[in-house]
Amino acid sequence: MGGGGRAVVIEDVVKTFLVRGSPLTVLDHVSLACPPGSFIALIGPSGCGKSTLLRIALGLEHVDAGRVLIGDEAPDAVRRRGEIGIAFQDPALLPWRSVTANIALPLDVLGRRGTARDRIPGLIRLVGLAGFEEALPGELSGGMRQRVAIARSLVTDPDILLMDEPFGALDLILRRQMNVELQRIWLERRPTTILVTHGIDEAVFLADRVVVLGGRPGRIVGIVDVPFPHPRPTTMFRDPAFHALTDTVSALLAGEE
Amino acid sequence: MGTGRRATALTLIGIVALWEIAGDLDLVASGALPSPSEILVAFWRDKADYWPHILATVRTAAIGFVIGNAVAILAAILFVRVPASERLARGINIAIFALPPIAIVPVLVIALPGEGARLALAALAVYFPTMTAMTVGLREIDPRVVDVVRAYGGGDGAVMRWVRLRSSLPALLGGLRVAAPNAVLGAILAEFGSGSRYGLGAYLLGSLGRADPARLWGIGLAATAIAGLGYALAALAAKRVTDASRAVTIASGAMPPAKGRGQQRIAIAVASFLLPFVVWWLLLWLGGLSPIIAKTPLGVFEYLFLPPTGASARERLLAALVETLPITVLGMAAGLAVAFLLAVLGAVRPGIVRALLPIALVTQTMPLVALTPLLVLIFGRGIAVTVAITVSVTFFPAYVTLAQGLAMVPRAAFDLVGAYGARGWTAMRLVALPASLPWLFAAARLAVPRALLGVMIAEWLATGRGLGNLLNQSRGYLDYGMIWSVALVSVLVSVALYQAAVMLERVATRR
Numbered sequence: 001m002g003g004g005g006r007a008v009v010i011e012d013v014v015k016t017f018l019v020r021g022s023p024l025t026v027l028d029h030v031s032l033a034c035p036p037g038s039f040i041a042l043i044g045p046s047g048c049g050k051s052t053l054l055r056i057a058l059g060l061e062h063v064d065a066g067r068v069l070i071g072d073e074a075p076d077a078v079r080r081r082g083e084i085g086i087a088f089q090d091p092a093l094l095p096w097r098s099v100t101a102n103i104a105l106p107l108d109v110l111g112r113r114g115t116a117r118d119r120i121p122g123l124i125r126l127v128g129l130a131g132f133e134e135a136l137p138g139e140l141s142g143g144m145r146q147r148v149a150i151a152r153s154l155v156t157d158p159d160i161l162l163m164d165e166p167f168g169a170l171d172l173i174l175r176r177q178m179n180v181e182l183q184r185i186w187l188e189r190r191p192t193t194i195l196v197t198h199g200i201d202e203a204v205f206l207a208d209r210v211v212v213l214g215g216r217p218g219r220i221v222g223i224v225d226v227p228f229p230h231p232r233p234t235t236m237f238r239d240p241a242f243h244a245l246t247d248t249v250s251a252l253l254a255g256e257e
Numbered sequence: 258m259g260t261g262r263r264a265t266a267l268t269l270i271g272i273v274a275l276w277e278i279a280g281d282l283d284l285v286a287s288g289a290l291p292s293p294s295e296i297l298v299a300f301w302r303d304k305a306d307y308w309p310h311i312l313a314t315v316r317t318a319a320i321g322f323v324i325g326n327a328v329a330i331l332a333a334i335l336f337v338r339v340p341a342s343e344r345l346a347r348g349i350n351i352a353i354f355a356l357p358p359i360a361i362v363p364v365l366v367i368a369l370p371g372e373g374a375r376l377a378l379a380a381l382a383v384y385f386p387t388m389t390a391m392t393v394g395l396r397e398i399d400p401r402v403v404d405v406v407r408a409y410g411g412g413d414g415a416v417m418r419w420v421r422l423r424s425s426l427p428a429l430l431g432g433l434r435v436a437a438p439n440a441v442l443g444a445i446l447a448e449f450g451s452g453s454r455y456g457l458g459a460y461l462l463g464s465l466g467r468a469d470p471a472r473l474w475g476i477g478l479a480a481t482a483i484a485g486l487g488y489a490l491a492a493l494a495a496k497r498v499t500d501a502s503r504a505v506t507i508a509s510g511a512m513p514p515a516k517g518r519g520q521q522r523i524a525i526a527v528a529s530f531l532l533p534f535v536v537w538w539l540l541l542w543l544g545g546l547s548p549i550i551a552k553t554p555l556g557v558f559e560y561l562f563l564p565p566t567g568a569s570a571r572e573r574l575l576a577a578l579v580e581t582l583p584i585t586v587l588g589m590a591a592g593l594a595v596a597f598l599l600a601v602l603g604a605v606r607p608g609i610v611r612a613l614l615p616i617a618l619v620t621q622t623m624p625l626v627a628l629t630p631l632l633v634l635i636f637g638r639g640i641a642v643t644v645a646i647t648v649s650v651t652f653f654p655a656y657v658t659l660a661q662g663l664a665m666v667p668r669a670a671f672d673l674v675g676a677y678g679a680r681g682w683t684a685m686r687l688v689a690l691p692a693s694l695p696w697l698f699a700a701a702r703l704a705v706p707r708a709l710l711g712v713m714i715a716e717w718l719a720t721g722r723g724l725g726n727l728l729n730q731s732r733g734y735l736d737y738g739m740i741w742s743v744a745l746v747s748v749l750v751s752v753a754l755y756q757a758a759v760m761l762e763r764v765a766t767r768r
Binding site for chain 1: 399401402404405406407408409410411415419420423424426
């Protein structure tokens with residue numbers, strides 16, 4: 001535990017769903033290797049299976065072929081030890097729990113008592129919610145709720161961090177701010193991170209490697225390595241080299257190679 | 258809102274004033290309707306008598322409430338954790354929902370000595386609303402939160418503990434709101450039918466022979482007040498909880514589709530039909546009761562078909578059924594018609610219905626056994642009283658269902674026909690009536706058991722015909738076989754009518 005993540009290896013995964021009785025291939029032989037402590041961004045059109053891929057990495061979804069390894073274990077075992085942090089598109093907060101209690105939910109599920117809770121006040125400060133510790137989700141704005149969900153994903157001090165468009169509901173200013181915060185958190189602890197996103201600049205700003213998925217069926221159409229060293233300053237959003245990379249990703253997304 | 262309340266208050270004052278005048282001048286059925294002041298005077302005169310009865314009823318209702326709800330909550334948790342168990346228990350659940358309580362009071366008195374029968378009836382009255390509300394509450398959860406729990410290794414147990422239980426609380430409290438007055442009504446019905454010494458039901462029974470309408474009304478209104486108090490307490494608790502936890506985002510959950518192959522599903526359906534009989538048998542066997550007084554399903558069969566007297570027993574049962582069944586259907590149809598008119602009226606002229614509703618609500622919380630003697634005083638002992646009683650117990654739940662259905666007709670549909678000049682009744686005929694048809698069957702489903710209960714109570718108390726009367730007579734003759742047979746037949750008839758309504762509803766909603 002602690003310090004540095006573990007490798008996540010997705011090997012030749014095939015996933016089909018039954019849609020009105022006929023099978024629909026969502027992921028078609030997808031392989032992806034995430035080195036320990038790396039930051040991978042998954043980007044692709046809606047319905048290309050990127051959320052499904054994340055759920056597979058988490059072990060919440062069965063695969064029809066292929067396998068997922070975290071270190072040398074199946075995701076289920078890792079998950080049960082609370083070593084994976086997760087933030088979904090929707091904050092998915094329990095409406096009757098305060099901000100503090102919502103962040104503590106993973107600890108409750110894992111049955112962790114005592115000192116595990118000590119890091120919650122720090123996490124609340126980290127996501128900029130100091131003063132809202134006892135607020136209920138109904139009293140928060142959409143962006144604030146999403147920040148609660150991000151704090152919750154970090155509460156177990158995970159080795160693996162999986163994020164499914166966690167900033168999708170935030171406005172651009174807040175989104176940039178959260179990008180910077182996420183980079184800082186990641187640099188501090190270096191969990192192996194997979195971020196699913198629609199934002200090309202967000203992907204290039206944060207990730208070591210941007211994986212571009214194409215739709216129907218979902219498959220990897222290109223991988224773009226981002227060579228800029230961390231920590232990356234926000235001035236980078238105006239850097240021509242940065243724009244050259246976002247253009248490459250855009251072209252891959254548009255199917256232009 | 259404010260003007261609506263004031264209109265309601267004014268209507269209430271007006272009605273009480275009219276009632277006072279009519280009562281003082283003996284305008285209704287030559288004094289059968291005493292004025293509010295006469296009722297209050299009688300209440301004051303009898304106040305020493307009231308307390309032991311009120312305490313006994315409240316006690317029975319409270320203990321029955323706790324037992325029934327505990328069972329309902331545990332059952333709901335089981336149904337959600339193991340979906341097959343819900344399908345297996347379907348027969349029992351429907352039987353409990355549909356059974357006319359009055360029909361099983363004598364049976365319960367035989368099977369459970371002393372206070373047991375009364376507690377059991379109060380508990381049975383509570384079980385169904387709480388169980389259904391809790392099951393829905395446990396099931397309708399945010400699937401995304403479930404993902405979060407699973408992401409940290411939580412299984413079904415963790416989802417139940419951290420998400421479902423707390424999530425079901427508003428629904429549970431909604432169920433308790435219905436269950437609380439039900440417990441009081443169940444307790445009174447049981448006191449009435451079990452010949453206990455104390456309780457408002459017993460007091461009512463003791464006062465029936467006296468020509469004292471003011472006391473009958475007093476008892477009825479006291480019972481109404483207790484039932485209303487139960488409702489208010491549960492509603493207050495529900496409001497406090499729901500205020501604290503509004504859902505932030507809405508996600509729909511649905512009942513898991515029935516799994517398993519055809520054969521397996523048929524097996525579960527058959528088992529679900531047989532289970533109530535097995536439970537009946539088991540309870541008697543565990544109670545170690547004499548087979549002479551406590552009849553098993555086989556005992557009932559023997560009574561009806563084996564001995565030479567079987568033919569005459571069957572004849573009497575059939576004759577009673579032939580009297581009861583048509584009037585049940587008639588009363589139910591009348592109740593639904595009243596509900597339908599009221600719902601349509603409410604959609605066209607909301608003001609009138611809003612003013613009438615409080616009175617309707619009072620008649621709903623007034624226990625049927627207390628209402629019946631009053632209606633007898635007004636309508637006499639013929640068919641009219643049976644229909645009046647049946648209408649008064651069926652129209653309200655049916656009205657609520659239908660009004661809900663009419664409220665869900667899209668505004669745009671009205672606007673469309675309105676654009677071609679249709680308004681008022683024409684718009685109703687073209688849009689609202691077809692749209693509310695499925696809801697009519699849903700309303701019928703709710704009305705079935707109440708209609709049968711109303712008819713049987715009228716027969717028992719007033720008309721001296723049909724199944725209700727046969728049950729009452731058999732109690733007098735200690736004809737145990739007939740008591741069990743009537744109970745069984747009443748429950749079967751109620752379940753059959755209920756299932757017919759369910760099937761019609763399915764056909765209507767499939768279109």
